[in-house]
Every structure is written in structure tokens, then in C-alpha cells.
Amino acid sequence: MTDSLPLTSLSARLAEHASALASAARSPLTAPDYLELVRRAQEIDGLAGQVLKLCVQQSRDAGHTWQEVGDLLGVTRQAAFQRFGKPIDPRTGEPMDKTVHMTDAAERALDIVTAVLEGRMDDARPSFNAEVLAAFTDEVRGNALATVAGLVGAFEGFGDGEPFVRRIGDHTVVDIPLRYETGEMKARVAFDMDEKVGGMHILPPETP
Known part of the structure; x- marks a missing residue:
């Protein structure tokens, strides 16, 4: 799973997918398969999200504050924490589940x-x-x-x-x-x- 890959590996995969998308979009021989471009772009979007999440985690590990992260992303420190933080449930001492289970x-x-x-x-x-x-x-x-x-x-x-x-x-x-x-x-x-x-x-x- 990409969640467990180090930043260097994730970044390399992101670069590969971005390069492939750019090549497919500018091919001079035939019109591009636009649905295929959408698929590739979706893969890039997912990888970019993983890269951003890992970069934020490493920034926090290096001592940067949520205020600094929020300022860089153009959001409040609370919004940055809600998106990228790992809150601990004071009732159990375990990381809180941030998975959205309501699909609708x-x-x-x-x-x-x-x-x-x-x-x-x-x-x-x-x-x-x-x-x-x-x-x-x-x-x-x-x-x-x-x-x-x-x-x-x-x-x-x-x-x-x-x-x-x-x-x-x-x-x-x-x-x-x-x-x-x-x-x-x-x-x-x-x-x-x-x-x-x-x-x-x-x-x-x-x-x-």
C-alpha cells in the first residue's frame, strides 16, 4: 500500500505517473484517450495526497508547528490538524479513527x-x-x-x-x-x- 512507502519512493512514483500523463496528453500522433487521461490524473491526485500527508508528518516530526503548516497551506492550524493530525482518544489512549464510514x-x-x-x-x-x-x-x-x-x-x-x-x-x-x-x-x-x-x-x- 502507498501509505507505508517512504517519501522518496512515493515522490518517484508520483514523478513517473506525472511524466506518463504529460506524454499521453501531448502525443502528436493520435488524439489522446481522454478517459485514460482521467484515470492517470486520478492516480496522480491520490499519490500527491499521500506525498503531502507524509511531508506534513515529517515537518511535524522535525518540530514545525501546526500554525506553520496551516499558514503554508492557507488554512487555520485547526484545519491543518483535522486533516493531517493523529489525535489520541483520551478514553483509550489509542489513535482516533478518522475514517469516514458514512458513504452518503x-x-x-x-x-x-x-x-x-x-x-x-x-x-x-x-x-x-x-x-x-x-x-x-x-x-x-x-x-x-x-x-x-x-x-x-x-x-x-x-x-x-x-x-x-x-x-x-x-x-x-x-x-x-x-x-x-x-x-x-x-x-x-x-x-x-x-x-x-x-x-x-x-x-x-x-x-x-
């Missing part, structure tokens, strides 16, 4: 956020856990949306980016870009271990 988390979150924004709470509520179901009344929804409107104006639609899904502790968290009259925001939906909504917020896009 993005689609479900998008449906739920759409229902809430459109006022179709009867469609959204079956996805809530007991705590959210009790707390997220129509009044709470209205007050929250009014607060957001006071900050950035009217909701205009979903942003251009794809939903961002990751595992944080025991929750699967999905961030969905939103577009408002005077700025960008994001909806955050947190699914608990039973795959029920355990939290929902509208936040500034820079919130980690």
Missing part, C-alpha cells in the same frame, strides 16, 4: 440543509437525534436564520465548492458552502454514531 454523508447533509433553509422541517426532523429534535424548534430555526440574514443578507444558493466530509471524534461532519447576498457562509451538519444529526450550524467559511 454529503448527500444526506445537503438534503437536510435544503429542507431546513426552505422551511420543510417535517422533511428534516426524521434525521435529527433526540436532543436536536427537542431543541431545534421552529422558533429556534427562525431566530438563527434571522441572525445570519442580519450578517450577510438573503440566502442566494449553494456555493461552488463540494461538501467537505471528515470524521471528528465520534461524529461525521459535513461542511456545505452557502452563498448569501453579501458574503459566503457554510452549513455544518454533524452526524452522531447512529447517523442521526447531532448538530447543525451556519458558520463563517473560515471556521475550522
